[in-house]
Amino acid sequence: MSYIMYCVEILIILAILSLRLIRSKKSTSDLADKLPGPKTYPIFGNALMFWCKDEDIFQKITDCIEKYASPMRFWNGTKLYIIFSKANQVEKIFASTAFSTKDDIYKFIKYYNGEGLISGSGPKWKKDRRLMSPLFLKRNILQYFPVILKHTKILVNILEEKINLPTFDIEFYICKAGTDFVNESLLGLKSNNQGGKNDEFLIQIRRYWAVTHGRGCLNTYTCIHQRANNNVHGAFVQTLAQNCSLAILATVFRVCIQNCTFKNATIFCIHIKAVTHGRGCLKTCTHIHERANKNINVYAKYRRVFECAILYAHSEYCSKNSKTAVLCERLYKGAMHVVVCTLMYARICIKSSTSVCNRPNSNFFKLIILPVHLFYFRAYELIHKRIIKPWLQIDSLYGYSYSYLKQKEAQDVIHGFFYKVLIETKKSHRHLGQKDISFRTILEQLLDIRDEIADFATDEEIIHHLVTLYSASEHTVTNTCSFTLVLLGMYPDYQQKVAEEIRNVVGFTDDIQEQHLDKLDYLEMVIKEVLRLFPIVPFIVRQANQETELDKLSIPNVSSVMVSIYNIHRDPSQWEKPNNFYPEHFLPQAIKNRHPYAYVPFSAGLRGCIGKPFAYMAIKILLVSVLQKYIIEADGNLQERKLTADFSVKFKDKIFPLRIKNRV
Structure with a gap:
């Protein structure tokens, strides 16, 4: 009977979708008929194109946009998108108030960001943007220069351990530096992620796609967030955080097999002993979970099993072969979470009457800073899926899905983290009238604005702004710096030019010093070229708030207009070598001969990114610090690396492999 009811529900949903399609506004249908685009199908429109692996969707979209003239039409289910990919057309969209409203597709982002600067629209958004824009002017963000420099120096020192060693993933290390200076600049938290104590948690964050093997992983972080550092469970977590490198391999081979990582049978057979250890660890995890309530020393009892497994397998994989080393590092990081989460889940989920610790400066609070990022990237993944796949946009259907449960947990952790930070900051808030205030975090300045303008933002709205700023700043710096270093490693001639400029300046x-950054012209050309090839946001969607004419095309009110920044940045009519890494695209004469809206990595016009100065400053400081001391080497070329995207463009395999040498 339940199966019949399920089928009936599906039929009802399909009928509703069909009715929505039939009752579509005639003006919208007429507009779609005038535009080129792929073949459509009833109900689904062009959405069947997305019936593929998630990592292949981005390439399908960009290939489709490249195939048809701009503007083109695309039906995602019953929703029509008018897609523009020419600079002259996009200029009119960015400059017009008729397209200043975010499309309703951004409602899925609002579950996390609320009415932040990215997802918000209307009078409230305009007011908030006007009040917050001064926070990111150059004269204000210069106070964060020493903070960024301090953490990049730590990064440079840490990278010394990688000199002349096999290929490693640079993104992992840049992310740690980025989270450190973003935590301190935005929130005033000194997380010290580069100190090494939180490596295990950061691995889980940056390899978030691996955390899909059971609800225990999510429950673990929820529990950590709710428990104190001064009870037995918190002490267990602290011990585990320090010794976790010995407890990784419990399910490494299960993860590999499930994800078809081992396509080479020989490699698999070579490590059959480690497989045995891995199975033993899996069994151990089960025992730990079952017996945790009875034996507080269970972890110590089984610790030796984990040691044997990880020491054997990791040493075997870290061979002189660079490709094997990269595979090893990927497996090492991707599988880390499984044992960690099982162990922590077993101990932390024990009911305790001990009060919860609310002190953000405690060791426990520092411990949970990094796991919050895990939920950021989980949120990106969930939002992207809902935007792309129309069958996930039906709230009544989505509410029954496993993705909905993950969404709720991500919301709770992200908002809970910032709520604790906000409460603690309010207690110690230093008002503008106080003397000797030379450094003020972004959060403190938001509270200053509210002191002066009472209706600026509630606590909840400030949290929404923090979520937006935090995710945008760390993600932008990490992605851009990682891409830049890998590309400079692939193309040593360009790297040499950058290194010589840094040496001269x-x-x-x-x-x-701050004045050094303004003189690094070639480095800026390189950064801009990286942002051209890999824009932070490849697509932007706006909604017409009135009937508007654009290039002799009548755009009906409430129509969805999509701007493909990725395709604009690779338009052959604007770029000499559109698909190549070629910093000379940004020579003064080349810029002069190009349409000003052919390059819009941070959007433009009324909704341009206010955080661009901070991002550029952080990116330059980090790159100068690394390239001043190290020579970067990377295998292959840009054409060999396939791309994918959720909210930002990245390599399809999501790793940034390179090697480093001392720069003499």
């Missing part, structure tokens, strides 16, 4: 000192 900065010299041999690591005490970089």
Whole structure:
């Protein structure tokens, strides 16, 4: 009977979708008939194109846009998108108030960001943007220069351990540096992620796609967030955080097999002993979970099993072969979460009457800073799926899905984290009238604005702004710096030009000054070229708030207009070598001959990104610090690396492999 009811529900949903399609506004249908685009099908429109692996969707979309003239039409289910990919057309969209409203597709982002600067629209958004824009002017963000420089120096010192070693994933290390200076600049938290204590958690964050093997992983973080550091469970977590490198391999081979990582049978057979250890660890995890309530020393009892497994397998994989080493690092990081989460889940989920610790400066609070990022990237994944796949956009249907449960847990952790930060900051808030205030975090300045303008934002709205700023700043810096270093490793001639410029401007000192950054013209060309090839946001969707004419095309009110920044940045009519890494695209004469809206990595016009100065400053400081001391090497070329995207463009395999040498 339940199966019959399920089928009936599906038929009802399909009938509703069909009715919505039939009753579509005639003006919208007429507009679609005038535009080129792929073949459509009833109910689904062009959405069947997305019936593929998630990592292949981005390439399908960009290939489709490239195939048809701009503007083109695309039906995602019953929703029509008018897609523009020419600079002259996009200029009119960005400059017009008729397209200043975010499309309703951004409602899925609002579950996390609320009415933040990215997802909000209307009078409230305009007011908030006007009040917050001064926070990111150059004269204000210069106070964060020493903070960023301090953490990039730590990064440079850490990378010394990688000199002349096999290929490693640079993104992992840049992310740690980025989270450190974003935590301190935005929130005033000194997380010290580069100190090494939280490596295990950061691995889980940056390899978030691996955390899909059971609800225990999510429950683990929820529990950590709710428990104190001064009870037995918190002490267990602290111990585990320090010794976790010995407890990784419990399910590494299960993960590999499930994800078809081992396509080479020989490699698999070589490590059959480690497989045995892995199975033993799996069994151990089960025992831990079952017996945790009875034996507080269970972890110590079984610790030796984990040691044997990880020491054997990791040493075997870290061979001289660079490709094997990269595979090893990927498996090492991707599988880390399984044992960690099982162990922590077993201990932390024990009921305790001990009160919860609410002190953000405690060791426990520092411990949970990194796991919050896990839920950021989980949120990106969930939002992207809902935007792309129309069958997930029906709330009544989505509410029964496993993705909905993950969404709720991500919301709770992200908002709970920032709520604790906000409450603690309010207690110690230093008002503008106080003397000797030379450094003010973004959060403190938001509270200053509210002190002056009472209706600026509630606590909840400030949290929404923090979520937006936090995710945008860390993600932008990490992605851009990782891409830049890999590309400079692939193309050593360009790297040499950058290194010579840094040597001429900065010299041999690591005490970089603000005035140095303004003189690094070629480095800026390189960064801009990276942002051209890999824009932070490849697509932007706006909604017409009135009937508007654009290039002799009548756009009905409430129509969805999509701007493909990715395709604009690779338009052959605007770029000499559209698909190549070619920093000379940004020579003064080349810029002069190009349409000003052919390059819009941070959007433009009324909704341009206010955080661009902070991002550029952080990116330059980090790159100068690394390239001043190290020579970067990377295999292959850009054409060999396939791309994918959720909210930002990235390599399809999501790793940024390179090697480093001392720069003499």
